Amino acid sequence: MTTQTEKAHIEYQNRLLAIVGVVRFLLRQGLAFRDHDESKNSRNKGNFLEMLGWYAQRCKDAADVLFDNAPGNHQMTCHEIQKQLVQACAEKTIEVMMNELGDGQFSLLVDESRDASIKEQMDVILRFLNKQGETLERLLCVEHVVDTTSASLKQSLEKVSATHNLSMSRLRGQGYDGASNMRGQLNGLKKLVLDDNPHACYVHCFAHQLQLVVVAFVKGVLAVSDFFGYTNIIVTTVSSSCRRKDVLLQKHHDKILLQLENGEIMKGRGKHQETTIARPGDTRWGSHQRTLVRIYQMWDSVIQVLHAICLDGENDDEKGKASGLMKQMEVFEFVLILHLMIKVLGLTNDLSQALQQKDQNIVSAMNMIVSVKRLLQHLRDEGWEPLLEAITAFCVQRDIPVPNMNDNISARSYPRSSRKSVTCFHHYKVEIFNEVIDRNIAEMNNRFNETTTRLLICISCLDPRDSFSSFDHDKIIELASIYSADFDPEERQF
Numbered sequence: 001m002t003t004q005t006e007k008a009h010i011e012y013q014n015r016l017l018a019i020v021g022v023v024r025f026l027l028r029q030g031l032a033f034r035d036h037d038e039s040k041n042s043r044n045k046g047n048f049l050e051m052l053g054w055y056a057q058r059c060k061d062a063a064d065v066l067f068d069n070a071p072g073n074h075q076m077t078c079h080e081i082q083k084q085l086v087q088a089c090a091e092k093t094i095e096v097m098m099n100e101l102g103d104g105q106f107s108l109l110v111d112e113s114r115d116a117s118i119k120e121q122m123d124v125i126l127r128f129l130n131k132q133g134e135t136l137e138r139l140l141c142v143e144h145v146v147d148t149t150s151a152s153l154k155q156s157l158e159k160v161s162a163t164h165n166l167s168m169s170r171l172r173g174q175g176y177d178g179a180s181n182m183r184g185q186l187n188g189l190k191k192l193v194l195d196d197n198p199h200a201c202y203v204h205c206f207a208h209q210l211q212l213v214v215v216a217f218v219k220g221v222l223a224v225s226d227f228f229g230y231t232n233i234i235v236t237t238v239s240s241s242c243r244r245k246d247v248l249l250q251k252h253h254d255k256i257l258l259q260l261e262n263g264e265i266m267k268g269r270g271k272h273q274e275t276t277i278a279r280p281g282d283t284r285w286g287s288h289q290r291t292l293v294r295i296y297q298m299w300d301s302v303i304q305v306l307h308a309i310c311l312d313g314e315n316d317d318e319k320g321k322a323s324g325l326m327k328q329m330e331v332f333e334f335v336l337i338l339h340l341m342i343k344v345l346g347l348t349n350d351l352s353q354a355l356q357q358k359d360q361n362i363v364s365a366m367n368m369i370v371s372v373k374r375l376l377q378h379l380r381d382e383g384w385e386p387l388l389e390a391i392t393a394f395c396v397q398r399d400i401p402v403p404n405m406n407d408n409i410s411a412r413s414y415p416r417s418s419r420k421s422v423t424c425f426h427h428y429k430v431e432i433f434n435e436v437i438d439r440n441i442a443e444m445n446n447r448f449n450e451t452t453t454r455l456l457i458c459i460s461c462l463d464p465r466d467s468f469s470s471f472d473h474d475k476i477i478e479l480a481s482i483y484s485a486d487f488d489p490e491e492r493q494f
Contacts, residue, residue, distance in 0.1 A: 012074070015065040019076055022051050023085045033082055048082060094164065097138045100130045106166070107173030109137070110157065110182075110189070112148050120145050122156050127173070140164065150181045154192045168193070171200045177208055206365055207355040209447045214348055217439035222412060223432050227337040228288070234325050235277050235291060237318075238305045247308065248277070251301040277302070289345035292338060299398070303329065330400050332391070336428055339391050340436060343379065347372050348440075369448050373441060380437040384429055 026033060026047055035046030044050065056063040063069065070076070109125040124140045141164075145156050161168055174193055176182035182189050190202045219225050239245050259265045277294045295302060306329075309322035328334060351372045355365055395402050403409075405425035412431065414420045422431070 011065045011070075014061055015070060015074075015076055018055060018059070018062040018066060019052065019081075020085060020089075022048060022055065023082070024089060025051070027086065027089055033086075034079065049077065052077070094140070097126065097140070098164065100136065100138075101126070101128050102131065103170075104128060105170045105172040107175065108157070108171060109175045110153070111177060112145065112153070120148055122153060124157070124160055127175075148181055150187055150189045150192055153181065153189050157189075157193075168197050168200075171197050174200050174202050175205055176202075177205065204447075206369075206448070207352055210348060210352050210355065210444075213440065213443040213447055214345070216443045217436060220439050221432065221435050223333065224337055224341065224436060227334065227341070230325065230328050230334070231288075231291065231295070233321075234295070234302065234306075234329065237309065237322060237325060238302055239277055244305060244309070248298065248301055248305050251304050252298045255300060289342065289349045292342050292345065296338060296342060299329075330398070332395060332400060332403055333428070333432075335395055335400060336387075336391050336432065339387060339394070340433060343383070343387070344376070344436060344440060347375055347379075366448075369444065373444055376437055376441050376444075380434060380441075384433055387433070 031047050033046060033048040035042070035044055035049075038045045038049055045053075052066065056066045067075070067077075106126055106128040109127060110122060112120060112122050115121050122143045122145045124143065126138045126140045128136060130136055141160055143156050143160055145152055158168070160166075171193070174190060176189060193200050194202070217224075218228060237244075238248055256265070260267055277291060277298065303326060306322045306326040310319050310326065313319035313322060351368055354368055392402050394400075403424045405423065405428070407424050408421040409424055409427060411420040411422050412427070
């Protein structure tokens with residue numbers, strides 16, 4: 001009996017090690033465990049069973065204790081066992097995370113989103129310094145919430161803190177998106193947390209703020225808003241089918257070969273790679289800049305594809321739409337906005353990429369923001385003439401009419417019957433060029449204001465250990481009072 005018990009114990013241990021190894025691999029890769037058909041006759045039983053079977057075929061020790069060689073009531077492959085092992089892995093991971101944190105201070109990054117089952121989830125990320133002084137960000141949990149009101153989120157956050165033995169008195173920072181339930185001044189989650197802990201400074205994600213800046217100035221200028229509406233339709237039209245996409249690529253390829261033969265462009269490693277026009281994303285405006293660059297590079301090919309659709313479209317609706325898009329593209333205003341937005345979005349996109357670097361610090365980030373503001377101001381003061389020359393050369397090369405800047409045209413957003421007119425120079429220079437850049441600068445100044453900037457830089461210039469382990473709150477309050485007339489020392493908030 002003793003021998004059999006010892007043997008069963010060793011087999012159980014080997015079986016558990018093999019299964020835990022598979023579970024850890026699937027968790028690391030973020031792969032699904034189960035499949036819709038896990039019966040013995042199934043050709044694909046899901047990642048968990050398939051990988052466990054693959055491992056058993058290559059490891060005799062595992063094969064001797066898995067599947068048919070295991071007791072019928074001790075297979076350890078059912079769904080409940082899988083969930084328990086996943087939960088055990090999560091608990092061990094959090095235990096390591098808590099050991100890294102120790103008794104130090106921390107910050108929380110919180111966001112909400114829906115999962116595939118249409119359940120509202122609250123993601124909680126822990127940010128802290130480890131004992132080596134390194135800044136770490138760790139996903140703490142994904143908590144299901146009944147609704148996304150600030151009170152419900154605060155209650156869920158307190159539940160998470162209690163579960164993991166995190167005292168809210170040790171909270172030194174909170175970061176959310178720009179939604180009213182998160183950063184509202186009166187009833188937002190930020191305000192509710194500050195009521196309990198006035199030392200939990202709120203910082204809005206810089207990359208997200210920059211995204212809001214771009215959206216605000218793009219949608220605020222009517223001509224630019226219309227431009228992006230047409231751009232999305234153009235991209236959809238020329239890439240809606242495999243045949244059109246192949247024609248577009250082939251025409252662009254032929255153009256590059258012709259330019260190489262004529263010496264207009266130089267060949268080299270990594271240059272003139274095959275590319276296509278991808279539809280821009282709604283939440284990442286960096287993709288819009290990439291799309292505009294592709295349209296600029298493939299302009300002639302796009303026009304040829306639209307012309308081909310006008311001649312050989314499947315129906316009259318497609319022909320009419322392609323004709324209207326081609327007419328819209330071959331207008332001076334469309335070319336002007338295309339060149340302008342490539343420049344402006346190029347600046348903001350480079351800044352967005354830099355702000356999202358993991359090793360970025362607040363001082364460097366603010367210096368880059370200031371540099372981008374200066375570049376935008378320089379573009380406004382000195383960039384009109386060079387931009388106009390480039391646009392004129394582009395239009396002349398493609399037989400696009402260039403208007404006389406002294407001629408009068410009907411003012412935008414007014415009917416012709418109102419007889420309100422402006423010069424072409426005023427329309428293109430003031431109402432489009434200046435308006436786009438001024439709105440961009442104004443939004444950046446509003447969302448990256450100097451007061452918060454100076455305070456954050458002052459905080460970041462403190463000793464890194466002190467800023468998390470022994471925060472001198474009176475020193476921070478003193479700095480805030482010096483640098484901001486809007487800061488109330490009694491309330492300890494702006």
